[in-house]
Amino acid sequence: MVWADVALSKHPRFANNVRDNLSGVSLMLRAVTRLRKPDLHALFGLHVRARGAWVESPDRADAVFAADRGLTPFDPDRVAADYL
Known part of the structure; x- marks a missing residue:
């Protein structure tokens, strides 16, 4: 399963569904599933x-990227906000 919270039209109606937005859904699914991101x-x-x-x-570094100090792989929000 892939969760993608995307807007499919400029003026969504109450019945904003896949059937009424099939071309937009198709494009978004291709974009989301084919997106390639670098490893850390x-x-x-x-x-x-x-x-x-x-x-x-590490004591001489302005920024440290490590598993146990500085920016770690356990800080995905910070990685996404500051480095992607």
Whole structure:
């Protein structure tokens, strides 16, 4: 199952359903299911290449991306808001 909360028309009516919006639903489903996102390593690697440099020690870093400190994989809202 894929949940996608999308608006299908500019002026939705009470009967806003798949049958009345089949072309829009079809396009949205293709877009949602074919969307490719980078994994976290690739995403943060791109940010490092664009904005800074790798450092050997986390103590010398302006931003830390790790499993146990700084920005972690357990902060998906922050990753999405600040890095995607």
